Amino acid sequence: MPMPEPFSGNKRKVGNPVSNLVTYFSLLKSVKWQFAGALACGLIYAATSGFGLPFILDRILPKLYGPNELTPAQLFMAVAQIPLIFAFRAAGGFSNQYLVEYCGTRLLAQLRQQVFDKLQVLHLAFFAKRDSGDLLSRTMNDTDIVQKAVMKVANDLIVQPVILISALGFVTWMAFNRAGIGLILLFLLMVPACVFPIRIMARKLHQRARQMQKQMGAVTECVRENLGATREIRAFNLEARESSRFKHFLNEFLRYHLKVEKYLKAISPSIEFISSVGIALAIFYGRLAGITFLDIGPLIVALYFAYDPIKKLGVVNGEIRKGLASIERVEEILKEPVLIMDRPDAQAVTEARGHIEFVDVSFSYGDGPVLKEINCTLAENCVYALVGPSGAGKSTFASLLPRFYEPTSGRVALDGRDIRDIKISDLRRQIAFVPQDPVLFDDTIVENILVSRPDATHQEAEEAARRAFAHPFIVAFEAGYTTVVGDRGARLSGGQLQRIALARAFLKNAPILILDEATSALDSESEEVIQRALEYLVKDKTVLIIAHRFSTIHMAERILVFQNGRIVAMGSHDELLNSCDVYTQLYRKQMLP
Ligand code: ADP
Numbered sequence: 001m002p003m004p005e006p007f008s009g010n011k012r013k014v015g016n017p018v019s020n021l022v023t024y025f026s027l028l029k030s031v032k033w034q035f036a037g038a039l040a041c042g043l044i045y046a047a048t049s050g051f052g053l054p055f056i057l058d059r060i061l062p063k064l065y066g067p068n069e070l071t072p073a074q075l076f077m078a079v080a081q082i083p084l085i086f087a088f089r090a091a092g093g094f095s096n097q098y099l100v101e102y103c104g105t106r107l108l109a110q111l112r113q114q115v116f117d118k119l120q121v122l123h124l125a126f127f128a129k130r131d132s133g134d135l136l137s138r139t140m141n142d143t144d145i146v147q148k149a150v151m152k153v154a155n156d157l158i159v160q161p162v163i164l165i166s167a168l169g170f171v172t173w174m175a176f177n178r179a180g181i182g183l184i185l186l187f188l189l190m191v192p193a194c195v196f197p198i199r200i201m202a203r204k205l206h207q208r209a210r211q212m213q214k215q216m217g218a219v220t221e222c223v224r225e226n227l228g229a230t231r232e233i234r235a236f237n238l239e240a241r242e243s244s245r246f247k248h249f250l251n252e253f254l255r256y257h258l259k260v261e262k263y264l265k266a267i268s269p270s271i272e273f274i275s276s277v278g279i280a281l282a283i284f285y286g287r288l289a290g291i292t293f294l295d296i297g298p299l300i301v302a303l304y305f306a307y308d309p310i311k312k313l314g315v316v317n318g319e320i321r322k323g324l325a326s327i328e329r330v331e332e333i334l335k336e337p338v339l340i341m342d343r344p345d346a347q348a349v350t351e352a353r354g355h356i357e358f359v360d361v362s363f364s365y366g367d368g369p370v371l372k373e374i375n376c377t378l379a380e381n382c383v384y385a386l387v388g389p390s391g392a393g394k395s396t397f398a399s400l401l402p403r404f405y406e407p408t409s410g411r412v413a414l415d416g417r418d419i420r421d422i423k424i425s426d427l428r429r430q431i432a433f434v435p436q437d438p439v440l441f442d443d444t445i446v447e448n449i450l451v452s453r454p455d456a457t458h459q460e461a462e463e464a465a466r467r468a469f470a471h472p473f474i475v476a477f478e479a480g481y482t483t484v485v486g487d488r489g490a491r492l493s494g495g496q497l498q499r500i501a502l503a504r505a506f507l508k509n510a511p512i513l514i515l516d517e518a519t520s521a522l523d524s525e526s527e528e529v530i531q532r533a534l535e536y537l538v539k540d541k542t543v544l545i546i547a548h549r550f551s552t553i554h555m556a557e558r559i560l561v562f563q564n565g566r567i568v569a570m571g572s573h574d575e576l577l578n579s580c581d582v583y584t585q586l587y588r589k590q591m592l593p
Pocket of ligand 1: 128365370388389390391392393394395396397562
């Protein structure tokens with residue numbers, strides 16, 4: 001799946017905070033008119049705040065209480081300006097906030113979609129290293145924080161400076177006309193004093209926010225893990241342990257959350273205090289300079305409005321820092337390189353014959369080799385059993401074929417062509433995979449069978465279910481094929497899940513079948529029907545059976561014996577029984593009482 005331009009790079013460094021956020025402004029493209037409207041309304045709000053309110057104080061009130069007598073019409077016209085200014089301010093403020101929310105919601109949806117889309121194409125090793133609860137938290141919580149930061153920056157970085165400039169314009173005008181240049185200098189002197197607390201708080205905020213979001217990931221992972229193990233928790237009496245684990249993660253999250261809020265909330269009052277000093281000094285200076293009460297009133301309001309945007313920009317800076325911690329977490333997903341993808345010249349394959357070759361294939365998950373220089377050829381329409389001690393590398397060997405992982409060195413070929421030169425979707429269409437523990441989606445049975453070939457008809461799905469001996473138990477449900485199976489197929493037994501997985505493979509009817517034999521024992525009736533179904537399923541296919549137990553081995557024409565990441569022997573059961581010690585030992589251990 002192609003990713004939009006801003007996230008295609010592999011850079012991870014956090015540079016200038018604002019420029020990091022600016023990358024995400026491109027998400028606003030789809031709502032550019034609404035966002036322009038939001039800014040325009042924000043500017044109306046800003047101008048009526050920074051200039052409007054001091055203007056009322058300076059122009060309207062003196063007229064009302066001045067020495068000149070006013071006619072009722074003049075009086076009305078004068079006071080009518082007050083609600084008029086406030087009407088603009090209210091309409092601007094409301095429309096700005098609503099439109100910003102509108103754009104933010106759209107931005108959040110796009111951002112979450114991008115993260116989700118990326119999760120669909122990332123290699124499996126990425127997930128092995130991470131908690132799914134933490135990834136869930138990044139997809140839902142961190143994107144939300146990024147969205148809030150982007151919207152705050154996008155809005156306030158334009159609106160607040162306008163308030164500042166309009167208020168400053170008024171202060172300057174007043175100062176020049178009535179109070180003298182000293183006031184401006186006074187104001188300017190106070191600005192660096194405001195920047196100081198902003199910088200300190202922002203630095204502390206960033207670190208705490210990173211820890212807070214990490215803890216949010218831990219809380220989500222704890223809930224996910226707990227809900228996935230409801231049976232075990234009751235069986236092992238783990239309820240109290242689970243509650244205290246959750247409490248611990250929650251407390252840690254709250255601890256950092258409160259720290260973040262402490263620094264965020266401290267910005268405003270600190271600047272307010274500094275601005276009160278500035279205003280006090282202005283009054284002090286004004287009194288000495290002999291400025292009248294009527295002149296100093298509007299000036300104080302204008303000064304207040306000049307400090308207010310500095311305060312808001314300080315808070316924005318804090319929000320940026322909070323957002324940056326989440327951006328780092330979201331970008332760990334967005335900027336993770338897609339290791340397994342189509343080469344530009346990848347070929348289409350409609351129907352493979354099923355001839356497979358492993359040439360000098362080695363593989364490592366990261367800590368030491370798991371497969372070592374494997375060379376073997378698997379003939380088409382032949383059934384192979386992969387046997388060997390647990391951890392010998394059988395499942396890993398089979399997962400290289402659908403490119404779940406990429407060999408560290410060497411190559412795998414299908415019908416003489418390197419599988420990296422075949423389109424991944426075409427390659428995977430040639431392979432039916434029956435996993436050890438099949439996962440069903442929380443949907444109807446028929447939809448769960450159809451996942452292997454979505455363009456098939458319901459009749460074809462039913463036919464596949466019949467061949468997998470799943471039909472009788474499916475129709476025994478009141479809703480039959482439209483029975484909803486529950487989370488991960490919770491309403492079905494282990495044997496029933498296996499049969500649905502086999503029905504998927506029958507429906508797909510791919511030339512290659514990988515069958516990871518169930519490790520947990522099935523009841524004897526399920527075991528028997530599954531064996532019968534398998535005997536049909538393996539016909540005319542290249543089949544790799546990962547035989548954890550030896551129950552399916554009689555179906556195999558050839559057996560590959562794995563030990564310590566190597567294929568140590570290959571042959572028929574009888575050949576191996578006479579010639580391969582590893583095989584003989586495994587066989588004896590499993591088959592003899
Ligand atoms: P088998 O199927 O023969 O039991 P596997 O192929 O599952 O063996 O595992 C081979 C080795 O690779 C084992 O040591 C196992 O611990 C390791 N391994 C398997 N899957 C992963 C993974 N996702 N990440 C890291 N190591 C793994």
